[in-house]
Amino acid sequence: MVEYVAPPEDFSGLNPIQRYMQKGQLERQDYIWLILIVAAYFTARPYIQSFFKWWMGDDAMKEGEKAQEEYFKSKAKVGPNAIRGTETEDSTTIPEKSPGASGSSADKKGNVVNRKTNERTGEDQLLDWDDEPARKTTEGDKSDVVAWLDKWSDEQ
Numbered sequence: 001m002v003e004y005v006a007p008p009e010d011f012s013g014l015n016p017i018q019r020y021m022q023k024g025q026l027e028r029q030d031y032i033w034l035i036l037i038v039a040a041y042f043t044a045r046p047y048i049q050s051f052f053k054w055w056m057g058d059d060a061m062k063e064g065e066k067a068q069e070e071y072f073k074s075k076a077k078v079g080p081n082a083i084r085g086t087e088t089e090d091s092t093t094i095p096e097k098s099p100g101a102s103g104s105s106a107d108k109k110g111n112v113v114n115r116k117t118n119e120r121t122g123e124d125q126l127l128d129w130d131d132e133p134a135r136k137t138t139e140g141d142k143s144d145v146v147a148w149l150d151k152w153s154d155e156q
Helices: 016-023 028-056 058-075 080-084 122-128 145-152
Strands: 103-104 110-115
Touching: 016 028
Parallel strands: none
Antiparallel strands: 103 110
């Protein structure tokens, strides 16, 4: 049978995990070490990933990455003047068509309004739910359920 061994008086010989297991809490020094280790990992992570990609990567994966880089480089780029807006472009207007039977129309300000809402916002509809007409109750088949199931079964 295992005998109980009391924790040591001095925790200096223990590593941080053993120290935590004995004490059950972290001290300021432990938090500092934890933050340093996490920061070092996040700093070194891209280099670790690139090392393992170089070491364990096969030729097909490298060729695929090169093809992907070439594809992104070949895509058309937007010039800086187009972003700044200094380049003049001929604007073409799209003629508006009447909505027809789309269920929406334009109000006086040009905003699209759903005809079913009667120009009310969704919030107004939710708040004024008392104004909505009550739903009609649907009458179900009042015959026996077992008789209805027997009608559809092949066990007759």
